[in-house]
Amino acid sequence: MNKIIRKVRLSDEVYKIVVEAPLIAAERRPGQFVIVQRDTDFGERIPLTIADADPRAGTITMVFQTVGKSTHNLALLEEGDSIANLLGPLGRPTKIEKVGTVVCVGGGIGAAPLYPIAQGMKKAGNRLVVIIGARNRGLVIMEEEMRAIADELIVVTDDGSYGRKALVTEPLKELCDGDPRPDMVVAIGPPIMMKFCVETTRPFGIHTVVSLNTIMIDGTGMCGGCRVTVGGKTKFVCVDGPEFDGHQVDFSNMLARMGAYKEHENEAHDRCHIDMQVKKLEKERGEKA
Amino acid sequence: MNRPAEFEAPTASVRGLLEKLGEGRLSVRDRLAIPPQEMPAQDPAARRGNMDEVALGYSEEQARLEALRCLQCKNAPCIASCPVGIDIPGFIAEIAAGRYAESLAVLKKSNLFPAICGRVCPQEVQCQATCTVGKSLKSLDKAVSIGRLERFAADRERESGRLEVPAVKPATGKRVAVVGSGPAGLAAAADLAKEGHAVTIFEAFHKPGGVMIYGIPEFRLPKDIVGREIEALEQMGVEIRTNFLVGRTRSLKDLLDRDGFAAVFIGSGAGLPKFMDIPGENLIGVFSANEYLTRSNLMRAYDLQHADTPIFKAKRMAVLGGGNVAMDAARTAVRMGAEKVFLVYRRTEREMPARVEEVAHAREEGVVFRFLESPTRILGDERKRVTGMECLSYTLGDPDASGRRSPVAVPGSEHLLDVDAVIVAIGNESHPLLLQTNPEIAVSRRGNIITDETGKTSMDRVYAGGDIVLGAATVILAMGEGRRAAASINRLLAEE
Ligand SMILES: Cc1cc2nc3c(=O)[nH]c(=O)nc-3n(C[C@H](O)[C@H](O)[C@H](O)COP(=O)(O)OP(=O)(O)OC[C@H]3O[C@@H](n4cnc5c(N)ncnc54)[C@H](O)[C@@H]3O)c2cc1C
Ligand SMILES: Cc1cc2nc3c(=O)[nH]c(=O)nc-3n(C[C@H](O)[C@H](O)[C@H](O)COP(=O)(O)OP(=O)(O)OC[C@H]3O[C@@H](n4cnc5c(N)ncnc54)[C@H](O)[C@@H]3O)c2cc1C
Ligand code: SF4
Ligand code: SF4
Ligand code: FES
Numbered sequence: 042m043n044k045i046i047r048k049v050r051l052s053d054e055v056y057k058i059v060v061e062a063p064l065i066a067a068e069r070r071p072g073q074f075v076i077v078q079r080d081t082d083f084g085e086r087i088p089l090t091i092a093d094a095d096p097r098a099g100t101i102t103m104v105f106q107t108v109g110k111s112t113h114n115l116a117l118l119e120e121g122d123s124i125a126n127l128l129g130p131l132g133r134p135t136k137i138e139k140v141g142t143v144v145c146v147g148g149g150i151g152a153a154p155l156y157p158i159a160q161g162m163k164k165a166g167n168r169l170v171v172i173i174g175a176r177n178r179g180l181v182i183m184e185e186e187m188r189a190i191a192d193e194l195i196v197v198t199d200d201g202s203y204g205r206k207a208l209v210t211e212p213l214k215e216l217c218d219g220d221p222r223p224d225m226v227v228a229i230g231p232p233i234m235m236k237f238c239v240e241t242t243r244p245f246g247i248h249t250v251v252s253l254n255t256i257m258i259d260g261t262g263m264c265g266g267c268r269v270t271v272g273g274k275t276k277f278v279c280v281d282g283p284e285f286d287g288h289q290v291d292f293s294n295m296l297a298r299m300g301a302y303k304e305h306e307n308e309a310h311d312r313c314h315i316d317m318q319v320k321k322l323e324k325e326r327g328e329k330a
Numbered sequence: 331m332n333r334p335a336e337f338e339a340p341t342a343s344v345r346g347l348l349e350k351l352g353e354g355r356l357s358v359r360d361r362l363a364i365p366p367q368e369m370p371a372q373d374p375a376a377r378r379g380n381m382d383e384v385a386l387g388y389s390e391e392q393a394r395l396e397a398l399r400c401l402q403c404k405n406a407p408c409i410a411s412c413p414v415g416i417d418i419p420g421f422i423a424e425i426a427a428g429r430y431a432e433s434l435a436v437l438k439k440s441n442l443f444p445a446i447c448g449r450v451c452p453q454e455v456q457c458q459a460t461c462t463v464g465k466s467l468k469s470l471d472k473a474v475s476i477g478r479l480e481r482f483a484a485d486r487e488r489e490s491g492r493l494e495v496p497a498v499k500p501a502t503g504k505r506v507a508v509v510g511s512g513p514a515g516l517a518a519a520a521d522l523a524k525e526g527h528a529v530t531i532f533e534a535f536h537k538p539g540g541v542m543i544y545g546i547p548e549f550r551l552p553k554d555i556v557g558r559e560i561e562a563l564e565q566m567g568v569e570i571r572t573n574f575l576v577g578r579t580r581s582l583k584d585l586l587d588r589d590g591f592a593a594v595f596i597g598s599g600a601g602l603p604k605f606m607d608i609p610g611e612n613l614i615g616v617f618s619a620n621e622y623l624t625r626s627n628l629m630r631a632y633d634l635q636h637a638d639t640p641i642f643k644a645k646r647m648a649v650l651g652g653g654n655v656a657m658d659a660a661r662t663a664v665r666m667g668a669e670k671v672f673l674v675y676r677r678t679e680r681e682m683p684a685r686v687e688e689v690a691h692a693r694e695e696g697v698v699f700r701f702l703e704s705p706t707r708i709l710g711d712e713r714k715r716v717t718g719m720e721c722l723s724y725t726l727g728d729p730d731a732s733g734r735r736s737p738v739a740v741p742g743s744e745h746l747l748d749v750d751a752v753i754v755a756i757g758n759e760s761h762p763l764l765l766q767t768n769p770e771i772a773v774s775r776r777g778n779i780i781t782d783e784t785g786k787t788s789m790d791r792v793y794a795g796g797d798i799v800l801g802a803a804t805v806i807l808a809m810g811e812g813r814r815a816a817a818s819i820n821r822l823l824a825e826e
Binding site: 078128293 | 534535536537572573574575578579580601602603605611612614615617618620621624625629630633636637638639640642713714715761762763
């Protein structure tokens with residue numbers, strides 16, 4: 042069970058694995074995720090989005106970035122190895138409907154979970170604009186797949202090594218200012234990126250869906266560790282989400298909660314992606330997060 | 331009665347008592363004169379630093395003595411106050427006589443998991459509450475220690491290394507699905523398998539056992555004890571599929587309509603943690619007891635050397651609640667190195683639902699009880715970490731409908747408790763996930779599944795029991811419900 046059929050290294054820190062999981066492949070809908078645990082006795086349970094699935098072959102695809110111990114350990118598994126535990130599909134599926142123009146924004150690794158949603162939005166008859174953002178050229182993923190389905194694709198990198206040198210919020214704002222104005226925005230990526238996307242669309246009143254990636258344990262609603270404040274109420278990301286109306290999400294609380302175990306996490310991984318993005322965004326916008 | 335079996339080095343007094351017993355001369359007066367046997371326990375200072383079991387179990391001599399205290403009452407009021415009606419004088423008489431295997435056989439007729447119940451049943455409100463010895467000596471504390479004797483009989487057999495696997499009838503070719511592997515699900519599975527049905531247990535977590543694995547800590551219920559019961563089930567042919575969330579991985583309907591299960595038993599427990607709904611509850615350092623205990627027990631976060639899952643290192647912690655869950659969380663926090671652990675409860679010690687033994691153990695381990703107090707908000711710093719908790723003082727008012735005196739806040743009594751972490755252990759509700767996807771199953775206003783007296787739900791071929799039906803209850807009640815539903819399913823399938 043849970044055998045890794047294919048493993049592809051998409052960039053320095055990003056891997057794609059295709060895993061045998063026939064029941065999950067049959068049931069899953071865009072927007073759902075799985076809990077992965079490499080070792081039964083001492084491993085950590087980590088959530089990963091189902092980036093794609095093939096019900097006939099009975100496989101699901103996950104794309105993940107090595108940010109800490111558990112994702113690194115997962116990356117050490119090779120084709121033919123099995124993942125000890127795999128639970129899913131979890132969470133509520135994305136609400137996919139025809140609304141007009143949909144802008145899908147994927148930051149870093151977020152482009153992978155965004156793909157099935159973008160696909161669904163296109164299939165439902167929407168005009169689809171996709172923005173992919175990454176720190177640098179090496180971290181741009183899903184470009185070809187997205188190009189194949191999008192009516193318009195914009196690639197930006199933080200350092201300008203590929204595509205436009207910008208943060209995703211720049212083209213997003215231009216689109217909001219433009220005509221026709223987007224009817225809906227879906228943003229998936231590091232929390233800080235989602236936070237700034239939400240701030241970008243708020244003045245325009247454009248409905249913006251975000252997919253939250255809080256810390257989780259069970260993923261089934263029994264621990265409350267994944268809770269966030271949405272519209273002033275406590276919600277469990279694993280069963281009430283992972284997608285929420287971004288304009289209602291208390292991002293500052295969520296960002297803080299995600300750092301709850303920071304002191305415990307391997308120091309070597311602390312200087313990660315998220316921090317860099319925060320600093321960059323703060324500097325460019327001249328504000329403090 | 332046969333002559334009691336020999337045993338190693340009885341003291342003269344025990345020998346004398348046993349001789350009298352053998353000759354049928356042991357009087358009520360003799361029996362009442364035997365002092366209640368204390369349970370040996372790990373030293374409090376030592377156990378603050380380890381996860382090993384606290385209560386060490388009776389020695390053989392203690393067990394024989396304690397068993398001799400039982401008056402073998404004709405009417406045996408204790409039996410009626412055990413939720414599964416164990417023949418209590420029967421199993422105790424076998425211990426007194428030194429026939430431990432026979433004792434276990436008596437226990438197993440009514441209780442599949444005596445090693446577990448002997449450890450976790452709230453005996454003081456069940457079997458021991460009505461014991462004639464306690465009544466005669468005018469102290470509940472002096473009742474026969476039925477639970478400890480039950481544990482002794484079960485442990486004796488387990489330590490002998492034999493794994494007793496109940497006999498299974500010839501295969502019926504019928505399949506039954508069990509959702510959840512807590513005590514309700516395990517008990518149901520055992521009775522269904524004995525009847526010859528092919529049973530599959532579906533469990534969401536990566537390890538079976540329900541609360542007995544993820545909630546109740548190692549120091550109260552060693553995990554290998556639960557593991558052995560599960561092993562016995564597997565040897566009976568029960569298949570356990572972990573990492574399988576019914577309602578998501580597969581719908582309940584599909585199990586019945588497509589996967590060929592003739593009936594389903596739902597024992598999914600009360601897994602939804604309640605919060606207080608007060609300001610500051612989402613700060614860093616506030617956890618549900620479920621989360622804190624799952625990290626420690628299931629994910630083994632206490633094993634800092636090996637575990638990948640972190641656990642919050644608190645210096646001063648407040649635990650809210652007065653039940654077993656609160657005691658477990660507080661005692662775990664002590665073991666995780668918290669310097670000060672406060673247990674904050676709205677009422678007084680008398681009203682606390684926790685087992686008396688756990689309260690005593692918690693106190694010995696240094697947990698500070700703060701009664702008649704309840705939080706109004708949790709305070710945090712700019713990094714959103716807990717810095718304190720504001721509480722109100724309470725007094726006890728008039729008894730409410732249930733007879734419990736309800737707490738009344740004292741106006742203006744706000745004061746601050748200096749803590750850096752808060753664990754909320756005010757109860758669990760039933761989990762909505764499975765039910766959301768199955769509107770056919772009728773539920774009460776509080777979200778519990780409604781069943782008839784056979785354990786059947788409003789959906790055909792679907793039965794339920796345990797915490798999902800009772801609300802948060804006990805291990806023994808959950809087992810009893812599992813067995814009752816299994817009996818109904820066995821009847822249903824026999825008729826077809
Ligand atoms: C519903 C959901 C879907 C997800 N889907 C994906 C996915 O498809 N691909 C993917 O790569 N990741 C995904 N994540 C995030 C992933 O679960 C985390 O990256 C992983 O748990 C980190 O574990 P670790 O032990 O490797 O790192 P840790 O040692 O736990 O953390 C290392 C660093 O990463 C940060 N971090 C910790 N947890 C998260 C988190 N949940 N999200 C972002 N940063 C975190 C920490 O602050 C720390 O700086 C998802 C999370 C959720 C809740
Ligand atoms: C910390 C703690 C301490 C306790 N201490 C005591 C004590 O000392 N004495 C006592 O008698 N009682 C105690 N209790 C209460 C007792 O544990 C419960 O009453 C009992 O476990 C209920 O059994 P159950 O089988 O109904 O459910 P549970 O033990 O809750 O088991 C339910 C199982 O079903 C699984 N599940 C849920 N939904 C699904 C699904 N959709 N698909 C697949 N699997 C699913 C869950 O993961 C879980 O493993 C305690 C409870 C807690 C939390
Ligand atoms: S099962 Fe529980 S209530 Fe019944 S006799 Fe044993 S300890 Fe007492
Ligand atoms: S009531 Fe007490 S003394 Fe009487 S049979 Fe039961 S355990 Fe023994
Ligand atoms: S991960 Fe435990 S409740 Fe969501």
